[in-house]
Amino acid sequence: xxxxxxxxxxxxxxxxxxxxxxxxxxxxxxxxxxxxxxxxxxxxxxxxxxxxxxxxxxxxxxxxxxxxxxxxxxxxxxxxxxxxxxxxxxxxxxxxxxxxxxxxxxxxxxxxxxxxxxxxxxxxxxxxxxxxxxxxxxxxxxxxxxxxxxxxxxxxxxxxxxxxxxxxxxxxxxxxxxxxxxxxxxxxxxxxxxxxxxxxxxxxxxxxxxxxxxxxxxxxxxxxxxxxxxxxxxxxxxxxxxxxxxxxxxxxxxxxxxxxxxxxxxxxxxxxxxxxxxxxxxxxxxxxxxxxxxxxxxxxxxxxxxxxxxxxxxxxxxxxxxxxxxxxxxxxxxxxxxxxxxxxxxxxxxxxxxxxxxxxxxxxxxxxxxxxxxxxxxxxxxxxx
Numbered sequence: 001x002x003x004x005x006x007x008x009x010x011x012x013x014x015x016x017x018x019x020x021x022x023x024x025x026x027x028x029x030x031x032x033x034x035x036x037x038x039x040x041x042x043x044x045x046x047x048x049x050x051x052x053x054x055x056x057x058x059x060x061x062x063x064x065x066x067x068x069x070x071x072x073x074x075x076x077x078x079x080x081x082x083x084x085x086x087x088x089x090x091x092x093x094x095x096x097x098x099x100x101x102x103x104x105x106x107x108x109x110x111x112x113x114x115x116x117x118x119x120x121x122x123x124x125x126x127x128x129x130x131x132x133x134x135x136x137x138x139x140x141x142x143x144x145x146x147x148x149x150x151x152x153x154x155x156x157x158x159x160x161x162x163x164x165x166x167x168x169x170x171x172x173x174x175x176x177x178x179x180x181x182x183x184x185x186x187x188x189x190x191x192x193x194x195x196x197x198x199x200x201x202x203x204x205x206x207x208x209x210x211x212x213x214x215x216x217x218x219x220x221x222x223x224x225x226x227x228x229x230x231x232x233x234x235x236x237x238x239x240x241x242x243x244x245x246x247x248x249x250x251x252x253x254x255x256x257x258x259x260x261x262x263x264x265x266x267x268x269x270x271x272x273x274x275x276x277x278x279x280x281x282x283x284x285x286x287x288x289x290x291x292x293x294x295x296x297x298x299x300x301x302x303x304x305x306x307x308x309x310x311x312x313x314x315x316x317x318x319x320x321x322x323x324x325x326x327x328x329x330x331x332x333x334x335x336x337x338x339x340x341x342x343x344x345x346x347x348x349x350x351x352x353x354x355x356x357x358x359x360x361x362x363x364x365x366x367x368x369x370x371x372x373x374x375x376x377x378x379x380x381x382x383x384x385x
Contacts, residue, residue, distance in 0.1 A: 159249020
């Protein structure tokens with residue numbers, strides 16, 4: 001049975017990395033968090049750029065991100081830094097419920113002195129980093145994985161080869177009892193009926209249709225012509241002609257299994273299967289949505305090149321474009337150009353890609369990790385007070 005070596009967490013999840021997370025709960029303490037993170041070897045810093053004044057969906061997503069990031073399987077321990085004591089109390093309590101070590105510091109408790117805050121958080125972070133360095137990997141099954149599937153700066157090779165290759169891997173994961181998900185709702189437009197046909201229930205089909213229609217109506221209401229925006233100038237220059245063509249390529253990442261349901265932005269899939277997330281198409285927001293949903297790993301295809309990756313979830317970048325693969329050897333983790341050329345079949349390539357995914361899950365570094373390309377960006381949906 002296929003599997004990997006990971007970090008078993010108290011809540012039963014399995015991490016593929018053992019990060020110390022330095023998390024700023026708001027913009028006022030983001031510089032302090034970045035300073036602390038930069039001084040702690042191997043720490044991942046996520047600094048929320050906003051805080052008070054958020055309304056409705058924005059407030060709900062903001063709080064959900066603060067709750068879910070410390071609980072992420074790839075996080076071994078968390079240092080929380082903030083300027084809002086009641087919010088800190090709420091987030092720290094949630095972090096402690098994960099059973100993983102956590103330390104929390106507010107600017108208020110440090111006499112509003114950012115240097116005192118830095119000193120206290122740095123010392124606690126150093127102790128936590130040393131503590132979690134003693135954690136060890138142990139075997140875990142493929143079914144323990146949740147994987148997010150993304151595409152960016154696509155070209156015809158994406159829709160013809162690279163994205164269908166992700167679909168084959170997604171099928172293997174679902175068959176093994178794992179979870180996989182796609183997002184980028186505007187890139188269902190013109191192909192949403194194909195997703196609807198695979199819906200597990202009529203209610204899921206209706207939710208897929210409603211999500212796509214809502215994004216389309218939002219674009220129309222804003223006076224946006226999706227041609228020129230999605231596909232964007234880079235996609236068009238690379239050979240994609242319309243949103244429908246791009247969508248057909250995008251949904252190929254979902255494979256062939258039934259669609260179990262539609263997730264809200266950052267919502268964890270409640271059970272194994274293939275899921276779709278109603279989420280923005282822009283990669284930084286999309287990837288963070290998958291991370292908030294608990295994805296330990298991300299597979300990200302590109303046509304002409306896209307170096308962006310998640311900070312918390314190792315992101316395997318792959319392309320089937322022979323020119324791109326030859327040019328971006330230190331950015332692409334998987335070369336699928338052999339399938340594009342016809343010298344390798346899709347099934348053997350999918351076997352290779354799944355093996356690479358499991359190697360990464362067991363600790364092999366991606367180029368994005370080596371080069372420090374990662375970040376996290378939580379979506380915003382409206383105005384703030």
